[in-house]
Amino acid sequence: MSFTTWLQEWLTRHPLREPSEGERARYTAEVMARVRTFEPSVAAQSAWIRQWLAWPRLTLALATTAACVALIVGPIHQRRLAQRVVRDAAVLASLGEATAEPLVIDDEESLREALEELDALVVAEASSVDDSQWIAQTLELLGQLEEWPRLWRGDLDPSSGAEEWIDELELLDESDLNT
Amino acid sequence: MPDESGIIRAVLDGQPDRYAELVDRYQGRAIRLAFSLLGNDDDARETSQEAFLKAYRSLGRFRGEAAFSTWLFRIVINECRSRWRRRAREPLATARIGGSPAADEESEGSLFVDPEDPGAGPAEQLAQRELARRLSQEIARLPMQQRIAFVSHRLHGCSLEETAAIMRCRVGTVKSHLFRATERLRQALGPWLIQEQHA
Numbered sequence: 001m002s003f004t005t006w007l008q009e010w011l012t013r014h015p016l017r018e019p020s021e022g023e024r025a026r027y028t029a030e031v032m033a034r035v036r037t038f039e040p041s042v043a044a045q046s047a048w049i050r051q052w053l054a055w056p057r058l059t060l061a062l063a064t065t066a067a068c069v070a071l072i073v074g075p076i077h078q079r080r081l082a083q084r085v086v087r088d089a090a091v092l093a094s095l096g097e098a099t100a101e102p103l104v105i106d107d108e109e110s111l112r113e114a115l116e117e118l119d120a121l122v123v124a125e126a127s128s129v130d131d132s133q134w135i136a137q138t139l140e141l142l143g144q145l146e147e148w149p150r151l152w153r154g155d156l157d158p159s160s161g162a163e164e165w166i167d168e169l170e171l172l173d174e175s176d177l178n179t
Numbered sequence: 180m181p182d183e184s185g186i187i188r189a190v191l192d193g194q195p196d197r198y199a200e201l202v203d204r205y206q207g208r209a210i211r212l213a214f215s216l217l218g219n220d221d222d223a224r225e226t227s228q229e230a231f232l233k234a235y236r237s238l239g240r241f242r243g244e245a246a247f248s249t250w251l252f253r254i255v256i257n258e259c260r261s262r263w264r265r266r267a268r269e270p271l272a273t274a275r276i277g278g279s280p281a282a283d284e285e286s287e288g289s290l291f292v293d294p295e296d297p298g299a300g301p302a303e304q305l306a307q308r309e310l311a312r313r314l315s316q317e318i319a320r321l322p323m324q325q326r327i328a329f330v331s332h333r334l335h336g337c338s339l340e341e342t343a344a345i346m347r348c349r350v351g352t353v354k355s356h357l358f359r360a361t362e363r364l365r366q367a368l369g370p371w372l373i374q375e376q377h378a
Contacts, residue, residue, distance in 0.1 A: 003361065003364070003365040003368075004361055007333065007361075007364070008333075010310075011333070011334065014307065014311055016211050016215070016334055016335070017211070017214075024203065024206060024207070027202070027206050027210070027224070027228070028199050028202045028203050028206065030228060031199075031202045031206075031228050031231045031232065032196070032198065032199050032202065034228070034232055035195055035198055035232065035235050036195065038195075038235070038236065
């Protein structure tokens with residue numbers, strides 16, 4: 001026989017003790033005597049409170065939800081900004097440009113400032129791309145468009161300097177614009 | 180027997196005396212539940228009365244989603260918890276943490292169950308009385324959540340679902356508390372179980 005079965009059997013032979021009938025009447029009388037000390041409408045008041053609280057409850061729930069969303073989204077946004085700073089700093093480092101001072105980012109405002117500073121550096125760095133690289137990219141593009149500069153027509157010496165190439169390409173741009 | 184929701188409506192509509200019908204209907208179970216949790220007649224009586232008064236004051240907030248008895252028993256349990264915490268803060272000399280004072284343990288005031296067994300002989304009556312006392316003590320020693328689950332389901336016959344509603348937890352949690360409580364009692368009452376089986 002399992003313990004649970006034994007216990008159930010034992011409890012059927014030994015039921016929980018009951019208050020006697022006399023005690024029941026006295027108990028009810030005691031409770032009701034205390035109930036009568038309340039205002040007659042005290043029970044109904046709680047119903048009114050529940051109705052009145054219905055719309056503030058909704059407002060409170062919406063406000064709490066909004067606050068929770070802000071608490072969750074805020075740090076995520078800040079983390080993304082921080083990741084961007086790190087990435088941009090890495091780009092700069094690969095180009096041989098390092099930030100003058102170590103970045104101190106302790107709030108969103110300083111994070112934005114750091115980002116703007118880095119953006120300016122990256123833009124400045126982008127404009128100083130090597131001319132030969134720019135020429136190669138442009139030639140590739142022209143090749144795709146079947147626009148062949150004088151190099152392929154034999155008008156320009158391959159050993160010409162970068163300046164001549166740039167002039168040639170700018171001329172091409174102008175002729176494109178005119179046509 | 181008048182409909183429960185009808186009585187509640189009447190009380191809310193300005194007939195507070197109708198509340199006596201609810202008190203009369205549920206006082207037995209409320210007292211027994213409080214007694215099983217507190218292990219003391221006076222405390223059980225006082226705590227269950229407090230619960231009835233709190234239920235009356237909050238009657239307008241009762242939504243009728245569960246039975247009135249479930250709602251009331253939840254209040255009884257909360258009151259018992261409060262009293263239990265207050266006891267725990269009392270000085271050790273007067274504290275009766277988790278059970279009854281030593282003096283009460285010897286009297287029948289601390290027994291949850293009726294120790295009398297009309298069909299038993301004098302020796303067995305004595306053994307049954309001792310077992311009833313020991314069972315009451317061991318139930319009183321259970322951690323609060325285990326005790327609530329055990330008392331509500333095993334002693335008061337509430338279904339698992341009703342016990343879960345009273346405890347405001349999932350049925351699985353109730354089952355877990357029940358399992359642990361039963362294991363503790365089995366270990367504590369093992370010797371008596373063996374005696375019973377041999378008797």
